[in-house]
Amino acid sequence: MIRRPLSRLVVLSTLALTAPFSPAAAQGPEAAAAAAATGLSVELNDVATSERGCKLTFVTGNDLAQPxxxxxFEFVLFDQKGRVERMAVLDFRDLPAGKxxxxxxxxxxxxxxxxxxLLINDAPVCTGExxxxxxxxxxxxxxxxxPVGLKG
Structure with missing residues (x-):
């Protein structure tokens, strides 16, 4: 009779029960990365004082198949205390696919x-073929x- 330590069985069972399951994850890391990379990305890269007010610099990516x-995007700007300061719709113009x-x-x-x-509240304009x-x-x-956070 072969005896295996109970602790090993418990660890393996726990891993099996707690591991997240998704079809992409089951196909391997490449498929999981591809599934995670569909859509748009918006990064607030810099915030700088300007003559008129505050200049926001965004880095955007389009991982959709189409341009x-x-x-x-409709942005909600929150102050340091978490209160809504204002809302603004910013026109990001065109975003080519894969760019x-x-x-x-x-x-x-x-x-x-x-x-x-900042919070991206909505995308009132989203057009392309x-x-x-x-x-x-x-x-x-x-x-x-x-230092200013961005959520979607």
Whole structure:
């Protein structure tokens, strides 16, 4: 009779029960990465004081199969205390498929040091040949390299 330590069995059972399952993960790391990389990415790369107010620099990527002829996002700007300071729709223009673009927006009357975070609330414009209007928000990945956070 072969005896195996109970602790090994418990560890293996726990791993099997707690491991997340998705069809892409079951196909391997390449498929999981490809599934995670569909959609748009918006990164708040920099926030800088300008003559007019606050200049926001975004790095955007389009990992959809189709190019976007026009996309705009509705942003909610929160102050340092988490209160809504204002809302603004920013026009990111076109986003070619498989490309990364940098876009800058100067928000007149906004003080950079008063910003706590940004939220992408919606994509009121999301157009391109064969593109569903919801494609810009589905799978949206956000991030920030500035002190001001960005969520989608």
């Amino acid at each position: 976007l002829s026009k996309v705009s 990364t673009k940098v876009r800058q927006f100067d928000l007149a009357g906004t003080k950079c040091d008063a910003l706590g975070s 064969g593109i569903d209007k919801s494609a810009c928000m589905q799978g949206l990945r956000t991030g920030s390299k500035s």
